[in-house]
Amino acid sequence: MNISRRASAGTMESSDAYIEIEPASELSIHIESVVKKQFGDKIESAVREVLSDCGVESAIVRVTDRGALECVIRARVETAVKRSGGGS
Template sequence: MKILHKAVAGSLESSDVLISVEPADEGLSINIESVVLKQWGARIRQVVEESMQAAGVSQARVDVRDHGALECTLKARIETVLLRAGR
C-alpha cells in the first residue's frame, strides 16, 4: 500500500487514540505520545509496526496520540487511517 496523502482517524477522547499518517520519502517514522507511554509504549510501537507491515506500508510518517486506548481500538484506528490515506 502506498500512502498518497495525509489522513487522520480517532480522537483525543479518553480510551481513544488519534492517529495521523502522511507520505514520507523514505522509511517508516513513528512518533508516539501516550498517557501510558512507560507501561505500553513499546507495545503500541509494535502494533503500529506490525499493522504497517501487514498493510505493506514501508514509507510513511505516523503520529500516534494515545489516551489509553485498548489494543483493539488502536488496531481499528490504524485500519481506518490507512483506508483513508492510501491505495
C-alpha cells in the same frame, strides 16, 4: 505500498487514540501516550504490525493515545491507512 495523502482516524477522547499518517520516504512512528512508559513498546509493535499487514513501508505516523486498548489502536491505524489511499 506507499501512503499517497495525509489522513487521520480516531479522537482525542479518553480511552481512544488519534492517528495521523502522511507520505514520507521512510517509516517513522511518533508516540505520545499517557501510558508510554508502561506500554510504549507494545503500542509501537501494534502500529508496525498493522502497517506491515497493510503493506505500508514508508510513512510518518503520529499516535496520540489516551489509554486506548490495543484493538482500538490497531483499528485506528488501519482506518487511517485506508483513508490515505494506502493498504492492500
